[in-house]
Amino acid sequence: MEERLYDLIFICRPDTPEADIDKIVATLENTVAEKNAKLEKTEKWGRKRMAYPVKRLREGFYVYMLVRSSQGEVVKELERRLKVADPVMKYMTVRTDEELKRQDKLKRHRERRAARRPRKAVPAATPAAPVAAGGSEQSPATA
Secondary structure, three states: OOOEEEEEEEEEOOOOOHHHHHHHHHHHHHHHHHOOOEEEEEEEEEEEEEEEEEOOEEEEEEEEEEEEEOOOHHHHHHHHHHHHOOOEEEEEEEEOHHHHHHHHHHHHHHHHHHHHOOOOOOOOOOOOOOOOOOOOOOOOOOO
16 A cells, blocks of 8 residues: 555644643654654644634644554544543644645646647847937828
8 A cells, every 4th residue: 555644733722731742742653653654744833823712712732743654544543542632622634645646747747738839939139220310210101
């Protein structure tokens, strides 16, 4: 089975100590390692204002993880662990590899079309005709 790429973002309560957030991240990292997946990136985005209140809170501590796996069981287990963690208010997992494949396919298609199209030659700029020393030029129709 081919490897898939997942973005996992979760939001913790803003009053959660940094040590507790580190424990949650460590638990998720261990889960990823147990399931023979790879954790590409982990970023703590910090406290941010949310678009709407969640559990009567306007702010949350955001954490982003990028996971590469060939099994869907990893995502199920990560979401299960996030569901039972008390500090976690919300989480979302998105599979991103399909979108990346689609973008690559569109890019290749555009390149093939551009290669088929002949490039138009840009005509060399012709110098402007000098104006007569006597003043302005008049067209024959107005003279």
